[in-house]
Amino acid sequence: MEILENDSRILCGSPTVVEVFQKVFAELIGSYLLVFAGCCSVVLNNSEKTKGQITFPGVCIVWGFTVTILVYSLGHVSGAHLNPVVTFSLAIYRRFPFKMVPLYFISQILGSFLASGTLYLLFEVDDNSYFGTRPAGPVVQSLVFELLATFILMFVICAVSTDKRAIGKLGGVVVGMAVTVDVFIAGPVSGASMNPARSLGPALVMNVYTGFWVYIVGPFVGAVLGATCYNFIRETDSNTL
Template sequence: MTTMQKSLAEFLGTFWLVFGGCGSAVISAAFPEVGIGLLGVSLAFGLTVVTMAYAIGHISGCHLNPAVTIGLWMGGRFPAQEIPVYIVSQVAGAILASAALYLIASGNADYNLAVNGLASNGVAEHSPGGFSMGSGIAIEVLLTFFFLMIILGATDGRAPAGFAPLAIGLGLTLIHLISIPITNTSVNPARSTGPALIEGGIALSQLWVFWVAPIAGAVLAGIVYKVMGGSAKDVPSTDG
């Protein structure tokens, strides 16, 4: 595949991840009478990953996440020269998805960006459950580490073929079930960037946390998986 084809796949895939995942959270929070709750939002994020992994995994690997791209590089699965174009495409997709979500949500008179937001990530006073910055950083590092371990393992050439998207999607669902109350769940700098740029304010000022912590966890996972004897040969579909 050409770089342009991979970039377009990552752009569209990340758009779907943010629009589907954050969209479910925005509607659920803003309109509780039709809300789907913690379980529904968690499942929505997992489903975006599963569907896109099958749709574009054979084109770009379906990273949808700068931390995944960097973690795969650290694990010996991805060339360094392609990292910038992947990350730019992922962030662009996330921003456009957030803008589209805001446009659609604002069509309801009861929606208010300052009150309802766009499912941005946060710690301390911006944490859904009031968890400290230390707790938020710790959970983001830890969960991104295990997310990358799932991805690296499920896409290893020695793993059962065809099940990687399901393992990765279910892993992301579990991650959201654990950490939505703590940080609203990032493990993905692009997913955090889109809503933060539209919301501004504290979401934007805390955005650095959701770049530093997930990338740290991903890098650590890449190192650990190689130490464990991870294969450099992988199946086409990965994700984030």
């Protein structure tokens, strides 16, 4: 019994456990800040008291800049996935351990939920200033936009993070620019979620699930396709695909 207790203490205090906790906590913080900043810009732009002050281009820039900031702040700790579909796609192509996927999923969703709850407490959110995502038109149209927007995002992420030919120091800027472009083109149609956690947090807090399946299916399919396509053109050696 004493040996088991000693082993337990060693395991709980081991560098591996500490490192896992740091990664998961970094994802939670990053997801919180991403959803809080991005969704806050949506609320401020659509609220009756501050309507139009941010502007739609401003909302796009906030999302893109926030991603860039978080990539450089947390990328060296957790990889700054901040998105379940990014975590899942990287795991499929052995760029991330599958055993960590559930922990990342939980931290990303929890971060989004807490950020959404914060916004709900800070603002009087009505139908116009709702900061979640829902189709603006036909559901199929939003599905296609979510798929394509996430495809672009994941394709770019794979390019700057898995290919040694890419210039790594500019990775955060490029990913942030991809998010900005995606929000510009998909925002008016689907809300440009590209992230199931980003959509789930506001949906849970506000109890709004209109077309929610679009923000699960579209991003997951788009991300896997984006990672798959880049995997075909990524530089390889004789031992890897």
